[in-house]
Amino acid sequence: MAGIVIVGGGQAAASMAARLRASGYVGAVTILGAEPVPPYQRPPLSKGYLLGEMPLDRLTLRGDDWWAANGITLRTGTRVEAIDRSARRVRFAGGEIGYDQLALCTGATPRTLPEAVGGTLAGVFTVRTLADVDAMAPEFRAGRRLAVIGGGYIGLEAAAVARKLGLEVTLIEAAPRILGRVACAETADAIRRLHAAHGVTILEGTGLRRLTGTAHVDGAELMDGRRIAADFAIVGIGVAPETGLAQAAGLTIANGIAVDAFCRTSDPAIWAAGDCAAFPWGRERLRLESVGNAIDMGETVADNMLGAGRAYQARPWFWSDQFNAKLQIAGLNTGYDRVVSRAGEGESFWYFREGALLAVDALNDPRAYMVGKRLIESEKSVTPEQVAGAADLKALLR
Template identity: 70%
Template sequence: MRIVIVGAGQAGAALAAKLRAQGHAGEIVMLGDEPAPPYQRPPLSKAYLLGEIGEDRLWLRAPEFWAENRIDLRLGQPVTAIDAAARTVTVAGEALSYDQLALTTGATPRRLPMAIGGGLDGVFTVRTLADVDAMRPEFHAGRKVIIVGGGYIGLEAAAVASKLGLQVTVLEMAPRILQRVAAPETSAHIRALHQSHGVTILESTGLDRLEGTSRVTGARLADGRVLPADFVIVGVGITPNTQLAEAAGLAIENGIATDALGRTSDPAIWAAGDCASFPWGSGRLRLESVGNAIDMAEAVAANMLGANEPYLAKPWFWSDQYDLKLQIAGLNTGYDHIVTRRGEGDAVSFWYYRGATLLAVDAMNDARAYMVGKRLIEAGKSPAPEVITATPDLKALLKG
């Protein structure tokens, strides 16, 4: 049985490795559109951009792993079409047949429209190794960088730029940074951190257009102000790569729609990672995280081999900015109040509740709060808010 995997990122690599670990003896072909072997993305906007690690430290597996495990890794070979009826994918102009197909196509960063300067030289996004390699030469002390978007990607890039001595301005159209993903308490904590490092954060600030003829020279704001810039980084979210699936007639719903096993509307095609949505409660969920990419891909690999085990997501995320390590457990959607717990030193955690139900935890430099919160959420336990703040040792909550 030949299994073809389209996408050689975190999810694709995890899926291929799990197939072999689970005993699949047939062919595995993994097709990647980038020339680089499977690599981890989170360090791109942090340690790699800072120059603290080299490219080889990004690799998810040693180069020899793929051949040793008889995984036919084909790089720089984008798939251009799927023929679901014939069970083939078109790659390098040829039709490659499959018995089962896994789509781990990931996502693409949203870009600014060409009409407002999105195509100017000196305007970058942060998603791929090539993206970061292209922008690295721009990072010289004293230069001015404008970051459009106050989400985690933009703020991580802002932290790196600040550490390297650049003059950094973050533009956020919403009333506060991280508004879509975090409580006001978390936004305020991270805003203060950036401001203490000299970063200018402009909230409730719209971008009218980028200035410049061939290369960006600044940003004209919605209120008419013009801010000079040597270069611009755009961090305004990502969109799932569903084009191949949609053209093949697969169901699309906030990504490639799968059932609880990770199977798409075609019984021979599966999907995992940033590109895929799956059943969650009474609706559907698509998670953009390394944890989900790995966990869902491994669950799909097992189900491709007949495990028939529903994927049960355990959402967790993280972000590193300066000396802050933010760890997030759970999903805060629908919260109605926040409990703040102070830890030792600069540690603090924010606990999201809907009524009496604990939904999520944002832990900053507080690994214990993150670990306990994650285990409580996964176990379906919700200590009363006053217990969270009054218990000296959070680990005691796990015994209750």
């Protein structure tokens, strides 16, 4: 029997394989991962790993012996080149393999700057893989100058690590403010204050004209004519879902690899999970780029491969570590029309739409995060006035 083949070697793939075995599946399970290393955690790459606080052996999701003990064939350094849907086979350099069911966990790829604005200069990095971080790590030496392009979470986390290691950091954000697409102005203000207190220079509403240098980057020229000196640069301007393989195979693409409520693609023998997969969310298709989503989708696919018929229920949660602060996020703030700010153990910002709670950002406030997450997941009705006036947030759960 051909069994189950999983393309991609990240969190979704590892969670799916583990769930298949835990659920009693005894057929062949093969993971084809493009990277030359076993599945590992990505969030610590730009934080603990880059700081030298988390060694490589703590990054990996499973020990080497676990894969063999569970009868899972893990093929690292194997980039799938094509899917033959009619023959149910996938092809890679040096071989091919058949499948009964196929899962695409191909993740996402960082957006890069074009060559015309210096994106291909030496010393320009993105943050996605272990190889990316290993390549930039030697640049992180005290006194060096870093230009960060992009004021999202990746850019801000890289800026925080660089400052902790004693670098001079300038962050350039073309939009009017940092975190413009993902957080309210109140959250952005709190994060900006945090970075300013630690010596990061943040330039907002300032577009990048180009990175300068001949062979190696030596600075940045801004749209307003200012020039910033830099020894290297990190580009954090978002990611794009990795859909090339699926598109070439004729699968439906819509904001990612389109799946139904059960995480099945337009081919009934092929599933998708993680950053690459776009699932139904109201009248739209949503992709979630988070560890929680990768785990939950991976496990949902495993269950449904085995006949569970279980619709995927997204429970969005995220986090970001910057300096001494942990930002925890529950829910999705899309379409909010009101924000309630609270001071507690730290700070929290509660998003509402037409009086209904959508999401909460909790900065060094785990109690607010816990309460908000439970309220959102239980769909418990709570008003902005109740959140603003509650002496004890836990009372809102009763």
